[in-house]
Amino acid sequence: MCRTIRTAIRCEPLAVRDARDWIREQLTELYPSIDTAVVDDAGLAVSELVTNCVRADAHELTLSMIAHRFDVVVATTDDAPGVPHRVTAPPSATSGRGLQIVEALTTEWGVSPGDGHKTVWGRFSLTDSTRCSFDCDR
Ligand SMILES: [Zn+2]
Numbered sequence: 751m752c753r754t755i756r757t758a759i760r761c762e763p764l765a766v767r768d769a770r771d772w773i774r775e776q777l778t779e780l781y782p783s784i785d786t787a788v789v790d791d792a793g794l795a796v797s798e799l800v801t802n803c804v805r806a807d808a809h810e811l812t813l814s815m816i817a818h819r820f821d822v823v824v825a826t827t828d829d830a831p832g833v834p835h836r837v838t839a840p841p842s843a844t845s846g847r848g849l850q851i852v853e854a855l856t857t858e859w860g861v862s863p864g865d866g867h868k869t870v871w872g873r874f875s876l877t878d879s880t881r882c883s884f885d886c887d888r
Pocket residue numbers: 751752753817818819885886887888
């Protein structure tokens with residue numbers, strides 16, 4: 751069956767590395783022949799998403815992945831107040847470009863507000879030749 755997996759992430763700066771490592775491991779396991787560029791892009795997108803959550807002072811953070819045969823969605827769900835906006839940061843800015851990076855890396859991305867939490871997600875398309883280790887009913 752299609753796979754939905756999630757993990758709780760600590761809300762601290764080092765969590766960014768843990769989150770990136772986790773998503774890379776899951777992708778490599780679920781898609782044995784996945785293009786390493788996709789793994790790198792997804793790892794970078796997750797790093798940006800988790801960085802946003804940590805900077806927004808989230809207390810609870812969940813990283814999730816919804817895997818299908820031809821695409822995979824990575825997402826962070828956190829309890830920080832407010833909804834992130836994609837801002838156009840000046841080239842000299844050291845922050846504020848997270849969602850621009852996510853937009854550039856993903857096929858599609860978005861923010862889904864919830865009750866007391868929000869989810870920011872990004873979709874990655876996979877090539878026809880990418881093998882996956884599970885059945886997908888799509
Ligand atoms: Zn599926």
